[in-house]
Amino acid sequence: MFHQVGCFVVTDFNYENKMTVEEFRGYLGYNNEIDRYLIGMRVLAVDDDPTCLKLLDGLLRKCQNQEKARKCMWFAHDNAVFAVCWIKCKRQIEMAAIAVHQFADCITCHAWSPDQSMVALCPNNNEVHIYKLVEENWERIHVLQKHDQIIVGIDWSKSSNRIVTVSHDRNSYVWNEEGSLWVPTLVILRLNRAALCVQWSPKGNKFAVGSGAKTVCICYYEQENNWWVSKLIRKRHDSSVTSVAWHPNNVLIATTSTDGKCRVFSTFIKGVDAGKPKKSGSGSLDAKFGEQIVQLDLSFCWAFGVKWSPSGNSLAYVGHNSMIYFVDQVGPSPLAQSVVLRDLPLRDVMFVSEKLVIGVGFDCNPMVFAADGTGLWSFVRYLDEKKAASSSGRYGSQFTEAFGKFYGSSKQGTSNDKGRAGVHDNCINCIVPLKKSESTKMTSFSTSGLDGKMVIWDLKNQEDLVEYL
Amino acid sequence: MEKGKARAKMADHVEADNAEAIITTIEQKSRKIESLIKQYRPVEALKTALEGSPPKTRDERCKSANWIAVHRALMAIKAVDLMFSNLDPEYYDILMKYLYRGLATGDRPTCDQCLKIHEKLTQKAGLGCILRALSDTVNTV
Numbered sequence: 001m002f003h004q005v006g007c008f009v010v011t012d013f014n015y016e017n018k019m020t021v022e023e024f025r026g027y028l029g030y031n032n033e034i035d036r037y038l039i040g041m042r043v044l045a046v047d048d049d050p051t052c053l054k055l056l057d058g059l060l061r062k063c064q065n066q067e068k069a070r071k072c073m074w075f076a077h078d079n080a081v082f083a084v085c086w087i088k089c090k091r092q093i094e095m096a097a098i099a100v101h102q103f104a105d106c107i108t109c110h111a112w113s114p115d116q117s118m119v120a121l122c123p124n125n126n127e128v129h130i131y132k133l134v135e136e137n138w139e140r141i142h143v144l145q146k147h148d149q150i151i152v153g154i155d156w157s158k159s160s161n162r163i164v165t166v167s168h169d170r171n172s173y174v175w176n177e178e179g180s181l182w183v184p185t186l187v188i189l190r191l192n193r194a195a196l197c198v199q200w201s202p203k204g205n206k207f208a209v210g211s212g213a214k215t216v217c218i219c220y221y222e223q224e225n226n227w228w229v230s231k232l233i234r235k236r237h238d239s240s241v242t243s244v245a246w247h248p249n250n251v252l253i254a255t256t257s258t259d260g261k262c263r264v265f266s267t268f269i270k271g272v273d274a275g276k277p278k279k280s281g282s283g284s285l286d287a288k289f290g291e292q293i294v295q296l297d298l299s300f301c302w303a304f305g306v307k308w309s310p311s312g313n314s315l316a317y318v319g320h321n322s323m324i325y326f327v328d329q330v331g332p333s334p335l336a337q338s339v340v341l342r343d344l345p346l347r348d349v350m351f352v353s354e355k356l357v358i359g360v361g362f363d364c365n366p367m368v369f370a371a372d373g374t375g376l377w378s379f380v381r382y383l384d385e386k387k388a389a390s391s392s393g394r395y396g397s398q399f400t401e402a403f404g405k406f407y408g409s410s411k412q413g414t415s416n417d418k419g420r421a422g423v424h425d426n427c428i429n430c431i432v433p434l435k436k437s438e439s440t441k442m443t444s445f446s447t448s449g450l451d452g453k454m455v456i457w458d459l460k461n462q463e464d465l466v467e468y469l
Numbered sequence: 470m471e472k473g474k475a476r477a478k479m480a481d482h483v484e485a486d487n488a489e490a491i492i493t494t495i496e497q498k499s500r501k502i503e504s505l506i507k508q509y510r511p512v513e514a515l516k517t518a519l520e521g522s523p524p525k526t527r528d529e530r531c532k533s534a535n536w537i538a539v540h541r542a543l544m545a546i547k548a549v550d551l552m553f554s555n556l557d558p559e560y561y562d563i564l565m566k567y568l569y570r571g572l573a574t575g576d577r578p579t580c581d582q583c584l585k586i587h588e589k590l591t592q593k594a595g596l597g598c599i600l601r602a603l604s605d606t607v608n609t610v
Contacts, residue, residue, distance in 0.1 A: 168477070343597055406584075
C-alpha cells in the first residue's frame with residue numbers, strides 16, 4: 001500500500017485519503033482534473049520521508065512520458081533541507097507529428113492530391129495506390145497498374161490534377177482522372193536507363209524526369225498531336241541525376257547528381273513558355289533550352305534532394321557525406337554554405353519558408369535547419385522530441401551493439417535505449433509539403449519512408465520555430 | 470560555353486614540381502612534431518601534423534610523408550580519453566581519414582591505437598564524421 005504523501009496542490013486533491021500508486025498516477029493523467037494544472041504553476045510537495053518524495057518524483061517523471069499527461073511536464077528537485085521538493089510545471093511540449101499511418105511495408109514515394117484529401121504512393125512495387133481519408137480511416141480507392149518495375153517518382157499536379165509516374169522500366173505515364181478511373185498516357189522518354197525522379201513544373205504544363213542515363217527529360221504536352229513530347233538535356237551530367245527541382249519561374253530547373261554536383265539549367269521551350277522571358281533577379285532567363293546556368297561543386301560525393309526556396313533565391317541540397325549545402329543568390333556568383341551533420345546523411349530536403357528547411361534521411365528523424373538574421377544556416381534540432389530525447393546523441397541499439405563488437409569491449413546498452421522509439425523506424429526518403437492554399441503560410445508537411453509509414457507533421461505549435469515561418 | 474562557374478569550386482590539384490616543396494614543409498613539420506613529443510605534448514604534435522595536410526595533391530609521396538608524421542604523433546598519445554579536450558572540431562574529419570589509413574596498415578600497435586582513438590572520436594564527432602571520411606574519394610590521405 002502506498003504511503004501517504006503529504007502534498008499541497010492547488011486543486012481539490014484530497015490528500016487525506018490514502019492513494020495507491022495507480023490512483024495517484026490516474027489522478028494526474030487520466031481524468032479531467034489535468035486541466036486544472038495550469039502551465040507555469042508551481043506545486044510544493046512536502047514530506048518528512050525523503051523516500052516518498054523520491055517515489056513521487058519517479059511517478060511524476062513517468063507521468064510526463066505518458067501521452068495523456070503530456071499537458072504538464074514535471075520535474076522534482078531534491079532539496080536536502082527538510083526533505084522538501086519543488087515540483088514545477090514546465091511548459092508543455094507539443095509533438096510535431098500529428099498523424100501516423102502504416103500504409104505498407106515500405107513506401108518508395110508519395111504525393112498528395114491538390115485538395116489534399118487523397119494520397120498516391122508506391123508501396124515498393126510497380127503499382128501506385130491511391131488512398132482517401134474517409135472518416136478517420138484511410139481507404140484504398142484506386143490501384144494504378146501499368147509500369148513493369150518499381151515506381152520511383154510520383155507527382156500530382158496542383159493545377160491540372162494529373163498524376164505523373166516514372167519507373168525503373170524507363171517509362172513515364174501521365175494519368176488523367178476520367179470519371180472514376182485513372183487513364184494512363186504513355187510518355188516516350190527515350191531513355192536507355194531507369195528514371196529516378198520526377199516533378200511537375202509550377203504551372204503544371206511541363207514535367208522533368210531525372211534518369212540514370214545521365215540525362216534530364218523535360219516533357220510537355222503537344223496539343224496538335226495529343227501526346228507528350230520529351231526533350232532531353234544530354235550534356236553536363238557525368239552520372240545519374242538523382243533529383244530535380246523547378247524554380248518558381250517555370251523555366252529554370254536545378255538537378256543533383258551522383259557526380260556530386262548541383263546544376264541549374266534553363267528549360268525554355270518555344271511555344272510552351274511565353275515568348276522571350278524577361279530578365280529577373282536570379283539567373284539569366286534568356287538562355288536557350290538545356291543551357292547550364294550554374295554548376296555548384298560543393299560536394300565530393302553523391303548529391304540528393306535539391307529544392308528551391310519559395311522565392312527562388314536560394315537552393316538547398318544534401319550530400320551523402322552527411323552534409324547539407326545552402327546556396328543563396330543562385331546565379332553567376334552564388335553564396336554557398338556547407339553545414340556539417342553530426343549523424344547519418346539526409347536524403348531529401350524541403351523549404352518551409354525562406355529561412356527554415358527540413359531535412360529527412362537515415363536518422364529517421366526530421367532535422368530542422370534555420371537561417372539567422374545574417375543568412376547563416378545552422379542545425380536547430382530534431383523534430384521528433386521523443387526520439388531525440390531517448391537516444392540522447394547515441395545511435396540506437398543496433399549501432400551500440402555493432403560498435404561494441406568493433407571495439408572489442410562490452411558496451412552496456414543504455415537503459416533509455418528502446419531502439420527506434422520515435423515515429424519513423426527506418427530511413428525517411430520522401431518529404432512533401434502540405435499547403436492548403438497559396439495565401440496561407442505552409443506549416444505542415446508529410447514524410448514517408450522505408451518503414452512503410454506516412455507521418456504528417458505540423459510546425460505551428462513548435463514555439464521555437466514559429467519565428468522562422 | 471558556361472555562363473559562369475560557382476565561386477565555390479574545388480582547388481586545382483598540385484603539380485609534380487610543387488610536391489618537392491610540400492615534402493620539405495612536411496620535413497620541417499616532423500622536426501617540430503618530434504620536439505613537441507619530447508615535451509610530452511602529443512596532442513599539439515598531432516595538431517601540427519594534421520594542419521596543412523595535403524589532401525589536394527595526388528602525389529603519393531606527399532601523402533606518405535604526411536602520414537608518417539601523423540602516425541608518429543598518434544602513437545605518442547597515451548591518454549586517449551583526454552585528447553579531445555584540446556583538439557578543435559575542425560580537425561575531426563581529417564583525423565578520421567588518417568585513422569582509417571592507420572587501420573588499413575594491419576600493423577598491430579598502430580591498429581590498437583587507431584581503434585582506441587576511433588572509439589573516442591566517434592563519440593565526440595558522431596557518425597557523420599565517419600561518413601565524410603569514407604565517402605570522400607577525391608581528397609584522400
